[in-house]
Amino acid sequence: MPVRQRRGEETRQRLLDAALTVHAAGGAEGFTVHAVVAESGVSLGSLYHHFGSFDGLAAALYARCMAGLLDEIVAALERARTPRSGVRAVVTAYLGFVAGHSASARFIHASAYAAYLPAHAEMIATMKAPRMARMAAWLAPHVASGAMVDLPDPLTEMLLIGPVAELSRRWLNGAGFDLANAAKLLPDRVWASLQA
Known part of the structure; x- marks a missing residue:
């Protein structure tokens, strides 16, 4: 360089x-x-x-933080062998990222309704696309085999990520959740929502 x-x-x-x-x-x-x-x-x-612009900096920071989160989730998912262990991997990787990188996780969650996200949606989508494609590629054979429910991708994402994202948002805002205990209890509840 x-x-x-x-x-x-x-x-x-x-x-x-x-x-x-x-x-x-x-x-x-x-x-x-x-x-x-x-x-x-x-x-x-x-x-x-x-x-x-400052919004451009904020969007780039959001993209960097989100890439870190998605990279950890995808890496954990791709190490899993079964659909149940894959769901567990996603949930525990997300919670692990929140615990280990709380500043990045806080920025991600604080940005949810920020004006700079829509203005830089194309850049963020470009960053997310290959990571989301890897997740979809891992999930697809398990859906095709009948082990996981066949839903449109956004609904699968909401069931897989939605509960852990909301728990994380509340924890980051000071709610008294025990993340280690949540990592034990939440994966099977999420799996129950995705199991065919």
Whole structure:
């Protein structure tokens, strides 16, 4: 990689790291362009050069955090042998990500209704597409064999991810759930909703 390109990538990563740090420390209220510039030590002009806008930076951070979550889920799923163990793997990988990367998970969940997501939907969809395709490819033979219920992909995703995402959102907002206990109890309930 040429030196100039490498420096540009390092600046992008520094801004993304700073944005996550700022959001983790101050939440949505403290998540401002000036706070990120101050934390990163990168100029405002450089931020706009690399991301186009503060919303562009936020969308890129969302994409990076979501890619981390999906990569862990897909890796766990692809190690599973049976449909039941696959569902268990997805649930426990999601909860493991939330526990181990709570700043990233908090940013994902805080972004759910953010204006920057629709504005950058194509970039986010491009990031998600290969990961979701791998999940669908793993699930397809189990649906075809009759082991799992045959539903449209969005409904399967809601049953598989919806309960754990909501539990995670509440935990990240301070609800007193025990994630380790949830990882023991929730997978079989999710499996019951997807078992044919």
